[in-house]
Amino acid sequence: MSETQDNAVRTYIHGHRAAFLDDLAEWLRIPSVSAQPEHAGDIRRSAEWLAAKLKESGFPAAEVWEVPPAAEEAAPGAPAVFAEWPSDDPDALTVLVYGHHDVQPAAREDGWHTDPFEPVVEDGRLYARGAADDKGQVFFHTLGVRAHLAATGRTSPAVHLKLLVEGEEESGSPHFRALVERHRDRLAADVVIVSDTGMWSETTPTVCTGMRGLAECEIELYGPGQDIHSGSFGGAVPNPATVAARLVAALHDEHERVAVPGFYDGVAELTDPERELFAELPFDEDEWLRTARSRATLGEAGYSTLERVWARPTAEVNGIGGGYQGPGGKTIIPSSAMLKLSFRLVAGQDPDRVEEAVRDWVASLIPTGIRHEITFGGATRPCLTPLEHPALQAVARSMSRAFDGRKIRFTREGGSGPAADLQDVLGAPVLFLGISVPSDGWHAPNEKVELDLLFKGVEASAYLWGELSASRTARS
Template sequence: MRGRLSSPTVSAERDFIAEHRDDLLADLDQWLRIPGISAQPEHHDDVRASAEWFADAARRTGFPTVAVWDDGPWLPAVYAHWRSDDADAPTVLVYAHHDVQPVDPLELWHTDPFDPTVDGDVLRARGASDDKGQLLFHLLAVRAHLAATGRTSPAVNLTFIVEGEEESGSPHFEELLATHRDELACDVVVVTDTGMIAPDVPSTVTGMRGMVSATVNFHGPDLDLHSGVFGGAVPNPATAIARLVGALHDGHGRVQVPGFYDDVLELTDDERDLFAKVPDDAADFLGVAQSRALSGEQGFSTLERIGARPTAEVNGIAGGYQGAGHKTIIPSDAFVKLSFRLVADQDPAKITRGVQEFVRANTPDGITADVEFEGDGVRPCLVPLGTPAYEALSGAISEAFDGAQVLPTREGGSGPEAGLQAAVQAPLVFLGVGLPDDQIHAPNEKVTVPMLFKGAEAAALLWSRFAAVGRSALTGG
């Protein structure tokens, strides 16, 4: 059934959402109370409860096919599908996750992390922004889409895959994708696990960085030695690990891992021009970071550094005595934890080999090095500008923001998006409404409630836009 309702405001979709805002907040209040922390085994029953809650919410919305997938080593994921009545409708796969981060340190929270509180436009709870709030607005969006268009089914075949292990690094997600390949076949993917620049600056992510993580262990003497007797005569692992860290960057902030920049897809002049339009207030950025200075690779803006350039960071370093006072030793062991964020066209396997070469070159005689990598790494993901899928998405966001220009950004973090895109072989776009100060992964996580309603409106508009573009154009066929 087709048609469109008249609206005294911008859109019928917006009217419906305005009339049903309390529905979204009431559902969020229930769901956010479930502490589905995937990283902590004692909360795995809560992860299941979280999956079952969303599955029930999808059924209440009208999805005729809903299942909790627990038929593999992964924690429970949710699958929902609603087939369009239009035979030639494109199929859209919406990706999100329902698990949440640990809440430690609990004492830094101003409120109970699993007792949602609303203060004006701010809703505070673990998962409010990442990712329950951003997923749940889609259910309101489906209802708004149907009401605004007068349809009894979506304009697209709509599929949801809601992962339960994203906050644990998605260790089994690619296996889940392989197991359920047929159910997840699609023409375009919409990821709803990112953010925008500011409430009044609509934007969409056009890239996620990949990642390689490693722990470098240095072993020197087979026992701690007296520094007065042996100091200056045998190699010190703590000193050696510090020198390795010091060699990681040159004086211009460039990473010194061999071949690190060989495959980096550089920003085009047009992309840099668009990046330059993004508001970039150093004071605001430093305030959110609670830092006192900017740093990084020279020749690039802060926005480019955190989204479009690869990086290397020291996540932890230790060796020898850590207690009060002093203990004059040459420690037997030292270690450093490193993470490398990758951008488009960089291959985690090649970076892994480069890191091994870098460690060999910076391991002195008398020190034994062991490098432990966290899995195979995460591949980077890039959304080309100007594709039909990107234009449909940016058009829907622009309409939800009253015609404002939608700016492209790059997400500095990493996720399973590249693996998802490779598995389904479909173009991918990002619809997220989190804000930089949402404090995701930190105490006092929050979401700005009006942003959730903007997200719902953009999603409600997007399904009709994808249908108008058609399957062939979306897939490039």
Template sequence: MDARAYIEAHREEFLSSLDEWLRIPSISAEPEHHEDVRASADWLADHLRATGFPTVEVWQTPGLPSVFAEWPAADPDAPTVLVYGHHDVQPVDPVEAWETEPFTPTLRGTSLYARGASDDKGQVLFHALGVRAALAASGADAPPVTIKMLIEGEEESGSVHFPDLMRERRDRLDCDTAVISDTTMWSADVPSMCVGMRGVTDVQIDLHGPDRDLHSGSFGGAVPNPLQAMSDLLSALHDDDNHITVPGFYDGVVEATDEERELIARLPFDEKEWLSTAASAATWGEKGYSTLERVWLRPTAEINGMWGGHIGEGRKTIVPASAHAKVSFRLVPGQDPVKVQQGVQEFVEAHTPAGLRAGTDFSGPGTRACASDLSSPTLKAARSAMEQAFGKEVLFTREGGSGPEADIAEILDAPLVFVAVGLDEDRIHAPNEKVEVPLLLKGAESAAHLWRELAERS
């Protein structure tokens, strides 16, 4: 029985298991649901045992548990892959905006509605189906590659304990490739693979002037105004071509290959529709790049918030004592967050006029970007596996956002491959999250093909 036939035959069984798991409200950001997150880990461990994984363990952390499973290949020389996903989910507020209960999975047409359906329980669970399909296709007792699964329980609350967990269990997690199943495809009709995510680092900048707000009649125009200085500073962040002027900002940037830019240009991108999704009236950005390239391939500096002086009703004619801004920088492969922070520090100092005092507060060490090597055999295997499942050419995308994936690549010293079937319209993090059941089944099939391809190519 080939993989696809096996998957079709087990559709109802798969959906019934997913229904059970989705009923567990494993919201990691809400302490009152922490017991549910633990129950979710136990449910998954049981399910993976039933699937046939010889080793299944719930790994405790100072926070919420991850689930680890391992199924060795018959051939001891076969490569090892590690599948990453997460079993915790986002909060459900505003709950009144849900058309059906978030933890009562409901199938309408081909869409399964529930919190976590797409992000990420559906995408974790298709791997259990996929490995059984691979076994059915090969007729063997063990998969063609050693499969490890590491399914986190705190992804939706910042992955605070996850890097430490990986470091502590580094030996058990050793692998040749990490497969990430927590992202999206271009669309249901245009299968694609994510081949990179931007990194991020962010800072709060504070400019302090006079000890107190001053009367603008007595002092205005004769002492430096912190809000004016902050505006000058932030305005200087971009030059006339919207390049970023932070010293050394672009040092080390790995430019996307012509091949990748060409594949991106082939995506059926409708800028008008994108703008309507963005609820924005015009595009903007760095000269020389398309909108998709700006979001995926280029680093950015974005003012996330700004405040100072009188912000209430009416007027108050003052020179404010201080000004504040929060700025985040999306990073691309090759940029070192620590060096970017040093450049920002330098930039702020250089743009602080005499008489003002500047402070910078970086919220953490920042997250590196990550990208797949498009010429690697692993990536080619994954693309081929998806093309077999979908029966179409698979294009490349990236994610403009950032995640813990770069940590996985760095700590495990393994290249990343993104095999995922979420869609932008799945409304992850919002009310009425859903997933497309046919895509979950294609995900399972892609995984089954991938294990075979990786074994054959090794």
């Protein structure tokens, strides 16, 4: 980690900055919107553009992977891109970088100041759909690896480097796990780096250590064969809307803990060092509430707001319905009611076990005379890398070098994503390297990336391959 090498990295990046931005702008002009079928051709064009550019940047192998339809589907999924740059060292660590090349829908009339697919640089910011989420953060690795080679004098990276860039993340990654399972051997890695995340703020660089998982279900409740008169039958037959309300009321206890028996089985508890690190972050709860458009915090007793949204499992009612919804009164016992529930999961929880626990809990609360059906969607597993993991420390050192020796803090993500599928299928720890900040406006009009931070990402990427290699050497 010499100062000379760091200066060489920065010099190389500065010399190639303009060409890098020109290439990125060209990619951003492709409206690769996975949610809109009319952009299927653009998704393919985006994948082909990236594969060609990766080869141009030095990757010996880069190819577009087709995504076959699932058994019940007619149409194939959006194409992904795979690239590989082997190290000359046969014993080198193998690292897989994940990102995505599809983007959210965007149109000028949504509130954009400019055409969302015509990149514009203003005041040190690059505005375009995908600038931060996720094309910019995928693309910084192309310049980063070349800066790594130039500064070290190597002809190949210090690690066996692989890239997997999917085309359906913004549509929920419906085929992603099957894609990873199909290409398990090609994707095999010792470490997975996810560059589809962000930092706490421009002045507080951070590294994410994990994401929560997700399980979702819909509960249908059926009572009388049709809506019936509440005067003639009320108080004498079970009411499915009342049962729905009782299920909701029973979901949490008086301490806001999830009351489903077995729900917390296996939960990895927060350690004292993790809680101390969370507490060090400059968190403004009042500002957070304004962002949430809420008037008060509420959650599991004994935990801070950040701990609740990053490191604790939750259960939420996403929807509830049944009976008459029109104006005025209608004195009936409805024939049916429904609930939609979601469960955010943390490390140690198994989505299959959670599903079984929820099914048993629902069944135990359904009275005679009410028929119920419960349907679960596809689940996402949680992922977490321990703070002491050598590869995580390598990421933190790379970020610190890029940010002029600044202390790197650690966060988690409260949401869920496909990263856990990589951890689950490949059996490799998942690490996060991202430079986006909350003001970048992912999924919103006028999405942007701060150019200074984008090139900090390039720099961190350039340092990372050597840091990861050194972490392995130190362990051996």
